[in-house]
Amino acid sequence: MWSWFRIHKKEKKKIHNFLENGALLVEESITSEKRHFLENGGLLLEELITSFNGRSNPIRSFSKKELKRATDNYNQDGFLHQGWYKGTYEDRVILVKKIRQYPPSQEYIGQCIKDVVVASQMSNHKNVLKPLGCCLETEIPLLVCEFAARGSLSDYMYEEEIGPSYLSWESRLRIATEIADAVTYLHNGTSKSIIHRAINCRNILLDEHYVAKLSNFGHSISIPLGETHVDADLSTFYTGSVAPESKRIRRFTEKTDVYSFGAVLFEILTGKRVSNILKEVYSVLAEKRCQLLNCKFLMIEDNEEDIRVYLKANIITGNTEQLMACAELAIRCVKVNPEERPSMMEVAKELRRITRFQ
Template sequence: MNCFSCCMSEERLTRRSLKKSIKKYHDTKTLASFANISFKSDSSRKRYITQEITKMGKGNITAKVFNYPELCTATENFNPENQLGEGGFGKVYKGHVENPDQVVAVKQLDRNGYQGNREFLVEVLMLSLLHHPNLVNLVGYCADADQRILVYEYMANGSLEDHLLDLPPDKKPLDWNTRMKIAVGAAKGLEYLHETADPPVIYRDFKASNILLDQDFNPKLSDFGLAKLGPTGDKSHVSTRVMGTYGYCAPEYALTGQLTTKSDVYSFGVVFLEIITGRRVIDNSRPTEEQNLVTWATPLFKDRRNFTLMADPLLEEDYPVKGLHQALAVAAMCLQEEAAVRPLMSDVVTALEYLTANKGPEEVTANKGAEEGGNS
C-alpha cells in the first residue's frame, strides 16, 4: 500500500538510518561466537556460566549475581500466591530483593523447558549490554546448581496480552490512545535493536505476551533468549533454525530459516494488527475464514471502506477514523509478503509518531462521525 508514505514527513526521509553504535557492544566476532557456546558437565555449570558471562561481557555486565536462597527469600519460597504468570519457559513470581532494594519479577526457568542454557546466557548478555527505555531492565540472575533464574524490574501492568486478548468482561479494554502509545514504544525498542545496536540484534520473538507494561502503560520488550545477532558486512541474512511463536514468524523465515531484521518487522505488523483489532493471531474459536488474523485481514486491506470493520469492537467506535486508516496502512506495509518491501523500523516509528501527534480538530471518532451523519 502506498498510503504508508503519507504518514512520514519529508524531513524524516533524510534521517540517518544507522545511529551511533553502542561502544560496549563492539566485538562482533566475540559476540558471534557466543551463539555457539558448548557446555560442560552439570557440576561445573554454575562456574562455567559465570565465567562465560564475565568473559563475553568484558566486565560490562552490571546484573547482580543472586544465590538461590536469596531468591527463595525474595519470593517467599516461590509461593504460588506470588506467581505472576507461566509459559513454556517456566514461572514468573513477584518478589522483593534487599540489594538493590526493589520489587522484582523472578523468572524461574523450567529445567526441562525449551529455554536452555544457551538461551539463558544470551538473555543475560543481551539485557546487560543493551539499554533503552523500551527494553526491560535485568536486575540480576542466578545459576546455582541446575537453577536458571532471571530477575527483572517489576512491571506493574503485566503484559500487553493481559490487556488486549481474550479480555474478561470485568476488565476495562485499552483505549485507542493507549494502544498507539504501546505500539510506538514497542516499535522504538525494535528500532534500537535494529539500527542503534552494533552489530544489530534480531529479536525473533516479538509478540503481545513479551511486551510488558509499567504502571503508566509504557511498554518494554522482554524475553531475549531467542535473540540473534544480525548479519554484518556483506551478508544479507543469518541462517538459523526456525524458532519463535506460530503466526508471528515472517513467511520467508518460516520457509528457509533465513533471518533478517525485516523478520521482526513482520512480527511487529502482526502484533500491531492485534492491537488494532483486538483479535488473536491464531484463534480457532472463530469461523474458519477468520481463524488466522493475517489471512483474514489481507483482503480487507485493499479497500478503505472495510477499515472500520477491522477495529476492535471493544473500542466502541471511539477512535479517530483517519488514525485508524493510517494505523492499518502501517500494519499492511509491515505484513508485506516480500521482506525487501517492508519498511525499516525507524520508518515505522516515524509513521506511528506522526499519526499519534496529529490529533487536530478535524479528527473525529467513528462514533462522533456516525452521530453527525444521523443528525444531518
Template sequence: MRSESSSHGLDEFFAEVQSLTKVHHRNLVSLVGYCWEKDHLALVYEYMARGSLYDHLRGNHGVTETLNWKTRVRIAVEAAQGLDYLHKGCSLPIIHRDVKTQNILLSRNLQAKIADFGLSRTYLSDTQTHISISPAGSAGYMDPEYYQTGRLTESSDVYSFGVVLLEIATGESPILPGHGHIIQRVKKKIDAGNIHMVADTRLRGAYEVSSMWKVVDIALRCTADVAVQRPTMAAVVVQLKESLALEEPHANSDIRRTVGTTSETSITTSTFGPSAR
C-alpha cells in the same frame, strides 16, 4: 523461572543474558541479574507492574480495563522504538525473533518495553546481510519468508510487529480456529471499506478514524509477504507517531467533553466513562 516444559535450554538462557547486558534503552526491559542453580534457571528483570500487552488485550490475570486508542498507539510507538534501537542503535544489529504481545511488558504508568531475548540473534559483522538459522518463533507471528528460507533479517521482526499492530487495532488473536489468520481477516473487512468493522468493538468507536486507518495501513505494509516490500522499524516509528498526533485532538476533546458534562450535571461518572460515547 524457566518452565519445566520449556524447550529453551542453556543456549537460549545465556543468549538472553548476553543480549540484555549489551542493550540499554528506555523501551527494553532491564536485566537485574540471573540465577543458575543445578537445573533451575531464572532471570531477574525490572518489575513491570502492569503485566503484558497481551494481558490487557485479552483481559487475562484480572485485567478488566480496556486500553483506549491513544494509549494503544502510544504503546505501539514505544515498542517500535525499542525494536528500532535493536536494529539500528546497537553496534551490530540484534534481531529479536519473538516479537509478540506477550513480550511487550507495561510499567505502572503503562510505558511499553520489549522483553524476552531468548531467541534473539546478533549479526557478526557490519557487512552481514542476513543470518542463516533454523526458523523459530511463535505461531501466528513468524515471517513466512524467513520460515521458508531460513534467512533471518530485521524485516522478520517487522513482520511480527505488524501482526502486533493488527492485534492492537482489532483486539483479536493472530489465529482464530476456523477463521484463519488475522491478516486475512482484516483484509477481508477492509475490502468492505469500513474501518469500524476492523476496530476492536471494546473501543466503542472512541478513536479518530484517520488514526485507526493509518495504524492498520502500517500493519499491512509490515506484513507484506516479500521482505523487501516491508518498511524499516525507523519508518514504522515515524508513521506511528503521526497516527498518535492524529488521535491527540480527538482524545483531548473527549476529555474536555467528559469533564464539562460531569461538572454541569449530577449524572454519575459511570455514565460518561472513557469508553462511553
C-alpha cells in the same frame, strides 16, 4: 561479546576436564550449586559483569539462596505469568523468571544467558525490560529483572477479556510507538543488527504507568557484519507472527521483526488474537472462492484488499483517522515480499506522525 554464545561447548569441555582430573575435588567438595554455575556458563557471566566495569546498567550474579528468600521460596501468591515471580531484594521489588523444563536442554540454558546479555546491551533504552542479573547455581538459570507491575500486554488486549483494565486506543497507540522505538534501537543500537525473533504481546510487559517494556531476548540473533540476513532454526514461535521467508527457508532479517510487529499491530487494532484473525479472514475467503484455505500468514499474494476490508470492519473504537492510518501501516508491515515492508525506523517515525493526528 556475541562470540560467547558460540564457545559454550568449548567452555563446557574445559570445565569437564577440570572436574575430571580431580583438581577441584581435592581442594573442596563440589556442591550442586557450584557445578550448575560452571556448567551454565558462570565464567562467561563473570566476564560480562567485569566488562561493564561500573558503566551502563551493570548486572550481577545472584545466589540460589538470595532468590529463594526474595520470592519466599517461590510462593504461588507471588506467581504472575509465564514463569515470572514477584520478589523483594534489598527493599526493591524484582521479577524472577523460573521456568521448569525437564530435562533442561543446553539450547534453553543458552537462551537464558543470551536473554541477560542482549537485554544488558539494550538496557539504556527506556522501553526494554532491564535485567538486574541471573542465578546460575540452579539446574536451569534464573533471570532477575526490574519489576513490571502491570504484567503482559496480552492481559489487556483481547475482546473476550474486556473489563475495567481493557486498554483504550490512545494507550494502545502509545504502547505500539514505544515498542517500535525499542525494536528500532535493537536493530541499530550496536555494530551488529540484532533480530528479536519473538515479538508478540506476551513478550511486551507494562510497568505501573503502563509504559511498554520489550522482553525475552532468548531467541534473538545477530546479523554478521557485512551481511543482510542470517539463516537459523525457527525454534518455537506463535502462529501468525512468523514472516513467510522465516517459516519457509529459515531466513531472518530486520524485516522479520517488522512482520512480527505488524502482527502485533493487527491485535492492537482489532482486540483479537492473530490466530483468531487468521480463522476469520480465511473462512470468508474460503466461502468466496469455494475452497478451503488454511493459511498461517496474514497476507497472501492477492488478498490485500480483503485484509483491508477486514480491518475496517473489525477495528476497535477510537480516532478513526489514526486507526485507518495505523491499519495501512500494519498491512505494509506484513507484506509477503520483505523488500516491500518498511524498516522499523520508518515504522516508528510513521507511528509518531499518526499520534499527532487530531
